[in-house]
Amino acid sequence: MTWKTDDFKEGLTKPxxxxxxxxxxxxxxxxxAQTGFTKIHVVDLDTIDISNLNRQFLFRxxxxxxxxxxxxxxxxxxxxPKIDITFDHGSVISDKYDINxxxxxVVVFNALDNFxxxxxxxxxxxxxxxxxxxxxxxxxxxxxxxxxxxxxxxxECLGKPQQKSFPNCTIRNTPSExxxxxxxAKSVFNQLFGQVDPDEDVSPSAEDADAENKDVEDKPEANxxxxxxxxxxxxxxxxxxxxxxGYDPQKVFHKLFSxxxxxxxxxxxxxxxxxxPRPLTWEGNSAAGAGNNNTVWxxxxxxxxxxxxxxxxxxxxxxxxxxxxxxxxxxxxxVAMNFVAAASNIRANIxxxxxxxxxxxxxxxxxxxxxxxxxxxxxxGMIVIEAIRLLRNGVDDLRAAYAAGKLxxxxxxxxxxxxxxxxxxxxxxxxxxxxxxxxNVEKMRVATFQDVVLKKGxxxxxxxxxxxxPSTIIISSEDDVDPTKTLHDFGLRSSSMLxxxxxxxxxxxxxxxxxxxxxxEKQYEIRDGAAKEEPMEGVASSSAPRKRVxxxxxxxxxxLSKRSRIEAN
Amino acid sequence: MAxxxxxxxxxxxxxxxxxxxxxxxxxxxxxxxxxxLYGLSPLGAEIGxxxxxxxxxxxxxxxxxxxxxxxxNFMFDSEKSEGQNRAKAAYDRLRVLNPLVxxxxxxxxLIDLTPDYLKTFDLVxxxxxxxxxxxxxxxxxxxxxxxxxxxxxxGWTGYAFFDFDGxxxxxxxxxxxxxxxxxxxxxxxxxxxxxxxxxxxxxLEEDNAKIKKKFTYPSFQESMELDPDQITKKIVRQxxxxxxxxxxxxxxxxxxxxxxxxxxxxxxxxxxHAASPITPLIKACVNDxxxxxxxxxxxxxxxxxxxxxxxxxxxxxxxxxxxxVNFFAFNAVENMGLMYDLPLVKAAPKKA
Numbered sequence: 078m079t080w081k082t083d084d085f086k087e088g089l090t091k092p093x094x095x096x097x098x099x100x101x102x103x104x105x106x107x108x109x110a111q112t113g114f115t116k117i118h119v120v121d122l123d124t125i126d127i128s129n130l131n132r133q134f135l136f137r138x139x140x141x142x143x144x145x146x147x148x149x150x151x152x153x154x155x156x157x158p159k160i161d162i163t164f165d166h167g168s169v170i171s172d173k174y175d176i177n178x179x180x181x182x183v184v185v186f187n188a189l190d191n192f193x194x195x196x197x198x199x200x201x202x203x204x205x206x207x208x209x210x211x212x213x214x215x216x217x218x219x220x221x222x223x224x225x226x227x228x229x230x231x232x233e234c235l236g237k238p239q240q241k242s243f244p245n246c247t248i249r250n251t252p253s254e255x256x257x258x259x260x261x262a263k264s265v266f267n268q269l270f271g272q273v274d275p276d277e278d279v280s281p282s283a284e285d286a287d288a289e290n291k292d293v294e295d296k297p298e299a300n301x302x303x304x305x306x307x308x309x310x311x312x313x314x315x316x317x318x319x320x321x322x323g324y325d326p327q328k329v330f331h332k333l334f335s336x337x338x339x340x341x342x343x344x345x346x347x348x349x350x351x352x353x354p355r356p357l358t359w360e361g362n363s364a365a366g367a368g369n370n371n372t373v374w375x376x377x378x379x380x381x382x383x384x385x386x387x388x389x390x391x392x393x394x395x396x397x398x399x400x401x402x403x404x405x406x407x408x409x410x411x412v413a414m415n416f417v418a419a420a421s422n423i424r425a426n427i428x429x430x431x432x433x434x435x436x437x438x439x440x441x442x443x444x445x446x447x448x449x450x451x452x453x454x455x456x457x458g459m460i461v462i463e464a465i466r467l468l469r470n471g472v473d474d475l476r477a478a479y480a481a482g483k484l485x486x487x488x489x490x491x492x493x494x495x496x497x498x499x500x501x502x503x504x505x506x507x508x509x510x511x512x513x514x515x516x517n518v519e520k521m522r523v524a525t526f527q528d529v530v531l532k533k534g535x536x537x538x539x540x541x542x543x544x545x546x547p548s549t550i551i552i553s554s555e556d557d558v559d560p561t562k563t564l565h566d567f568g569l570r571s572s573s574m575l576x577x578x579x580x581x582x583x584x585x586x587x588x589x590x591x592x593x594x595x596x597x598e599k600q601y602e603i604r605d606g607a608a609k610e611e612p613m614e615g616v617a618s619s620s621a622p623r624k625r626v627x628x629x630x631x632x633x634x635x636x637l638s639k640r641s642r643i644e645a646n
Numbered sequence: 647m648a649x650x651x652x653x654x655x656x657x658x659x660x661x662x663x664x665x666x667x668x669x670x671x672x673x674x675x676x677x678x679x680x681x682x683l684y685g686l687s688p689l690g691a692e693i694g695x696x697x698x699x700x701x702x703x704x705x706x707x708x709x710x711x712x713x714x715x716x717x718x719n720f721m722f723d724s725e726k727s728e729g730q731n732r733a734k735a736a737y738d739r740l741r742v743l744n745p746l747v748x749x750x751x752x753x754x755x756l757i758d759l760t761p762d763y764l765k766t767f768d769l770v771x772x773x774x775x776x777x778x779x780x781x782x783x784x785x786x787x788x789x790x791x792x793x794x795x796x797x798x799x800x801g802w803t804g805y806a807f808f809d810f811d812g813x814x815x816x817x818x819x820x821x822x823x824x825x826x827x828x829x830x831x832x833x834x835x836x837x838x839x840x841x842x843x844x845x846x847x848x849x850l851e852e853d854n855a856k857i858k859k860k861f862t863y864p865s866f867q868e869s870m871e872l873d874p875d876q877i878t879k880k881i882v883r884q885x886x887x888x889x890x891x892x893x894x895x896x897x898x899x900x901x902x903x904x905x906x907x908x909x910x911x912x913x914x915x916x917x918x919h920a921a922s923p924i925t926p927l928i929k930a931c932v933n934d935x936x937x938x939x940x941x942x943x944x945x946x947x948x949x950x951x952x953x954x955x956x957x958x959x960x961x962x963x964x965x966x967x968x969x970x971v972n973f974f975a976f977n978a979v980e981n982m983g984l985m986y987d988l989p990l991v992k993a994a995p996k997k998a
Contacts, residue, residue, distance in 0.1 A: 079937040080802070080944070104949065111688070111718050111945035128662040134695055134743055156720050216667050217957070370658070371670060440666055447667035450699045451957040454692060458949030462978050465946070478981045487886065489954060490976060490983030 080465070088468040092116040092181055096169050096198055097188035098149040099123065100448050101212055103135045104457030105188055106149055110157045112461055117153070118182075120165040120174070121146040126409070132450035170197050170538055176583050179205040184464055187211045188457075192237065196504075196536035197582065199224060199232035203505055204583035208467055212460050216447045217482030219456035222495060223463050223475045226505065234499035234506075236603070237534070249279050251347055252428050255421070259441045262420035263406055265333065266413065268315050269324075269387075270394045270404040280314065281341045312336070324391025326384040330359045334423055354427045370435040379422040379432070386416035408443030417442050455480045455490065503535075503586055511587040513604040518564040518571075518590065520598035526564055527552050530601050531577065538581040545574040545587075554580070564590070653677060657746060661701050672964035673701065679963040680704035682764065684754070685773030686732035688943040689799045691721040692952025693773055693959075694736060698743040700960050705747050706767070707740065708754040709733035718942060761786050769793040769959055774943075777870075777901035784809055784866040793962050796866070797955045798897065799943035800906055802978035803931070804951035805893040810962045810969055811863040817968045819855035863972050869988035870894060874922045876991040888931040889975035890986050891924045896939060909936045931977050938979055947978045954983065 079085065093114055095102060098121040109117055123145045125136045135152035136145070144166035153162050165173070170193075179185065185202050187209060189195050195211065202209035202224065209224040211232055224231050247253065248261050264279040313321075315332050322328040338356040341347065357380075364381030367374055374382075389412050394404055406413050414435065421442075422432040439445065459478040466474055478492040485491060498505050503512040514530060521530075531537045531552075539554035544567065551567050552558055569575075571592035578585045591604060653673060658665070665673050679702050683693055686709045694707055709732040717724040721736035737751035756779055764770050764783070770792055772780055780796040787794035788811055797806040872894065877887065899907040899915055907915070913936060916925050932938045954974050961967055976983040 079935050081937060107720055108945050108949055111720055127659045130660045130744075131662070131664050131699055131701070134699060137742055138745075369655075436665075445663070445666060448663045449667060449957075450696050451953040451960070453953075454696060454949045454956075455953035458946040458953065458978075459981060461946035461949075462981050466981075476981050484970070484985055487984050487986070488982060489970070489974060489985050490950060490981065492981040 080469070085469065086113055088183075089113040090115045091183040092118065093464075094179070094182045094185045095119040095188060096185065096194070097121055097190070098133075098135075098145040098164075099129065099188065099190060100132050100450075100453040101188035101214060101456050101460070102145070103133045103149060104450075104453045105186060105212075105460055106135070106153050106162075107156065108457050108461045110153050110160055110162075112465070115160055117160065117162045118164065119146050119150060119162065120167060120169050121149075122166065122168045132448055132453055134450065169194055170581075172581075174201065175581065176201055176205040179207050182207055184467060185209045186460060186464070187232075188460075189213075193533075193536050195232055196237075197538055200504060200536075200579075200582040200584050202226075203231060208472070210460055210463055210467075212456050214448065214452045214456045214480075216449070217452055217480070219452050219459070219480040220478065221456060221459040221463055222477035223467060225472050225475070227498065228472050229475060229495040230498055231502060231505040233504045233536075234496075234502040237536075249281055250341055250344070251351060252424065252430065253351075255425055255430055255433055255438075256441050258421035258424040258428070258430065259417065259438060261424060262417040263442055265315065265420055266390075266404075266406045266416055269319055269329070270390050271406065272403050273316055278314070281337055281344070319391070324387060324394065326387040326391075327359045327361070329387050330357075330380070330383065333420070334427060335359070338427055352429050354429075357423065357427060370439075373422075373432050373434050376423065376426050376432070379419045379426075382415050383419035383423060386412050386419060390416060408439055408445070414439060414442070452480060452482075459490070459492075504584070510585065511589060513589045513591055515591040515593040515596065515602040515604055516564065517594055517596040517598065517600070518569045518573075518592050519594070520596070521564050521601070522560065522598065523551060523558045523562050523564060523567060524560045525599055527558055529599055534601065534603070535586075537577065537579045537584075539579060541578045541580070542588075543576045543578075544568060545576055551575065657701065660744075660746070664700070668960075668964060668966050672966040675964040675966075676701050676703075676960065678703050679768045680766065681706070681769045681771065681959070681963070682767040683707045683771045683773060684759065685709055685775055686719070686721060686736045687774035687799070688719050688945060688948040689797055689804065689952050689955075690732075690773035691719050691736065692948050693771060693797070693956050694721060694740050695743060696952060696956035697959060698740055698747055698749070700956070701744065702747050702963075704750070705740075706750045706752060707733045707736060708752040708758075710753065710755040718945070759783055759786075761790050764792055765790050767792060769795065769963055771955070771959065772796040774798045776904075777897045780807065780866050780897075788865055793959075795955055795959055797951055798893075799948050799951060800893070800896045800900075801937070801939040801941065802944045802947050803889060803892055803896070803939050804943070804947050804976050805890075805897075806951055806955040806958070806974040807866060807869065808958050808962075808970065808972045808974075809863045809865065810861060811865075812860055813962060813965075814858050814860050815961075815965050815967065815969055816856040817859045819857045861969055861971060864988060869973060870897075871989045872991065874924050877923045877927075881991060882927070885986060885990055886984055887986075887990055888927045889977040889982065889984055890973065890988075890990060892928050892931045892939065892977065893975045895924065895928060906941045909940055912936050912939070932979055935979075944978055947976060950978070950983060951976050 089112065093109065093116065095105060095117060098106065098119050102119070102121065106117065106119065124142050125140045125145055125148060127138070127141055129136055130138065135149045140148045146164035146166045150162050150164040153160060179201055185198065185207055187195055187198050199209060203226045206226050210221065211224055212221045213219065223229060243257060243260060247257055252258050252261065261279050267274065268278065315329060318332045319329050334357045338354050342353055360380065362377040362380040364378055364385050367378050367382055390404065397404060406417070408414055418435040418438045421438060425432050463476065463478060466476065475495045476492040477495050478490065480490055500506045503510050516526070516530070527540065531540045540552060541554050542552040543550055547568065549567060569590055571590065573590040575588040575590065576585060577588050593602070653661070661673055681697055681702055681704070683690060683697070683705070686694065686707060697705060711732050713722060713724050713727045713730050713732055713735050715724055715728045721739045727735035731753040733751040734753060737749070741749055764786055770783060770787055772783055775796065784794050784796070788809065791812065793813060794809040795806060798804055881887065895915070896907060899911060903911055916928065919925050958970060961969055970985045971987050973986040973988045974983060975986065
């Protein structure tokens with residue numbers, strides 16, 4: 078059967094689902110329409126932003142803030158009025174996209190920008206037994222692979238990429254790279270204007286009674302006897318100082334950049350091998366002259382920008398706080414971005430780290446993955462090729478395709494046979510869906526277990542959890558959990574087994590709890606057999622079930638990738 | 647030379663995600679570049695889209711052919727535009743992709759592609775043109791120091807040829823690590839954390855340091871030279887020449903027949919050359935289904951070749967990063983795209 082015969086064309090008239098109408102989605106919809114696919118449904122919850130226009134070619138300036146799914150659908154219709162294309166401006170993690178609904182599609186295309194949605198679609202497609210073509214791009218790199226239940230690796234077979242994180246003590250006490258100052262500044266934003274979260278405190282760390290235990294990276298500094306001397310010196314939190322002074326920028330500045338730094342200097346052991354920071358005094362500088370976001374201003378200008386940002390955010394906070402709300406940091410909110418840029422530059426300057434422009438800081442603070450039209454065009458081309466391969470040849474001739482952004486064995490676009498399922502995968506690996514999770518049952522609350530471990534960490538949508546044995550209901554997707562109760566209060570101990578059931582994902586996983594008293598109330602580790610042999614330190618660096626070469630990214634248009642074999646070819 | 651233009655805030659907002667990838671300097675070079683594209687085929691449509699989006703100063707598209715009714719091309723509605731010049735028909739859909747670019751659409755015949763005209767551009771691109779046209783225009787561009795690219799699609803396969811002979815690129819400097827922190831060693835503590843500001847700065851700059859480098863490209867004529875008898879097993883193993891010889895054969899057959907070859911024409915050619923070592927390479931590429939490399943262009947192949955071709959165009963105009971020398975061939979049957987340093991068989995072994 079070749080590609081121009083009637084039965085081939087007939088195959089293209091069956092319904093397909095496109096999840097995501099962004100960078101890859103726009104190119105994919107164009108390709109599908111050109112290739113002869115005639116029945117397409119597209120879902121995307123996002124709206125169009127000006128920074129999309131360099132690549133999401135179905136959108137124009139006048140479409141900014143409109144629904145991506147809607148505008149893309151209209152554009153494809155204009156391209157080819159004969160196509161039956163429909164859309165939803167909504168989330169694929171909604172009740173509509175259940176297993177039954179999915180069964181109508183011959184193939185689902187993921188063109189997403191975040192792990193959670195990818196993992197969810199992966200699970201519902203496995204449950205519905207519908208082929209899923211997963212794709213992603215980041216900068217010059219991109220990849221595509223097909224997921225078929227029981228035949229291939231699923232999206233989660235290689236585990237979840239870990240987000241890069243930094244030791245707490247580096248952020249609080251001894252920043253040495255610019256990014257440490259950015260992480261600090263974002264936390265300060267939350268301390269000042271957001272939900273107060275003691276876990277996010279970024280003031281000098283000896284205030285924290287447990288600092289010594291946590292700061293594994295800085296063992297030489299973490300000795301107990303200094304705490305007693307230093308603790309009384311630190312005084313009020315920045316939030317207290319700010320709210321008591323009506324968000325007076327001078328007071329906030331003084332606390333962050335003078336008092337706290339002076340306090341840090343009293344921990345003399347920190348500065349034996351480092352250049353000590355220099356406390357700054359507030360001089361009432363103005364931001365006059367600041368304009369272009371691509372420029373690194375002198376310190377005085379950043380101080381002025383800081384002052385303006387604290388004034389404005391303080392006012393905004395007062396307004397929303399009056400009705401019981403707080404501010405959320407958003408990289409696209411200019412004032413909030415300026416606050417983080419100014420605060421991180423001032424801190425960087427104090428710690429002898431070269432300052433950066435707002436533009437550069439936005440990349441770090443907003444975790445922006447660069448994205449270009451050409452890579453997305455290639456990825457969307459590779460997707461259609463794999464879709465056609467699937468429709469023409471069935472499931473025995475599937476390939477994973479990559480654009481590596483460089484030549485590997487003379488190849489710029491490469492592909493290899495898809496890998497079989499990972500028998501240890503807790504999502505698709507045989508009948509044995511189980512996962513070992515280490516937590517501190519005495520400290521971790523059930524609410525944290527639900528939000529941080531099950532939803533954020535393991536990508537469950539609406540988990541119901543029952544303790545196997547006594548059959549105690551730990552979490553019900555229909556009720557709120559008691560926010561005060563710890564896992565221990567519910568009878569969880571080491572080796573406790575939980576049945577975690579997600580109706581939405583048609584997925585039941587057995588969770589085996591491993592008690593680890595060295596962990597904090599929000600920390601957890603995913604462990605497998607190998608992990609027991611080489612114990613891992615700290616939540617940040619752990620829980621990689623298999624070694625990964627390429628680092629995974631979550632935003633922009635892409636993953637990239639998990640699938641790292643290409644690097645080794 | 648036109649006066650240098652700098653990006654304004656509007657442009658900054660639109661190009662944000664790519665400036666984060668290739669930098670402001672590269673974006674400014676694109677902003678000062680003028681490109682000519684001849685051929686609004688499906689591949690030409692992909693190139694047109696990609697280059698409109700990237701943010702050139704000027705972009706001129708031209709074609710001598712008219713829109714055919716059942717032509718599949720997302721840059722125009724082939725029913726409504728039937729009989730219209732292809733470049734002119736594409737104007738409206740190209741225009742809206744980026745109002746910041748000076749776009750022109752022209753009806754031009756091959757004879758109009760004179761040195762004097764082509765000299766007004768920084769880069770000339772031919773999409774889906776005949777072998778001998780590529781040969782002629784490449785010769786003009788080499789003589790007049792104009793960047794040149796040609797690309798084409800035959801069903802599921804396609805190619806891109808690059809000629810940036812003698813043009814400068816900024817490439818990463820060889821990494822040169824300074825030995826730091828030897829001074830504070832008297833107490834046996836290495837001074838790794840006591841880096842001075844100067845040292846830290848040097849390290850940062852080192853990571854991003856670029857040097858200017860020119861690259862030598864062979865002409866199209868030199869690149870296509872191939873004596874089938876010289877294709878040894880070793881060359882097959884090292885260069886994986888399938889997609890290249892496939893495209894080379896299709897280009898020369900198309901020249902001969904004055905249209906992209908049909909299954910019968912390719913079959914006849916392969917039968918005549920059954921003894922050639924090229925023939926089995928071609929057959930292997932298409933799994934013996936020659937229909938796969940006949941018209942119309944497979945849109946996915948156009949998207950991929952168009953993406954690679956446009957990215958090299960951007961790289962060359964922005965002088966950013968190491969360019970590929972010099973021929974890309976893509977085969978959708980295996981979902982593989984290879985880069986060849988042509989000619990495939992070097993006349994005399996070159997010293998690296």
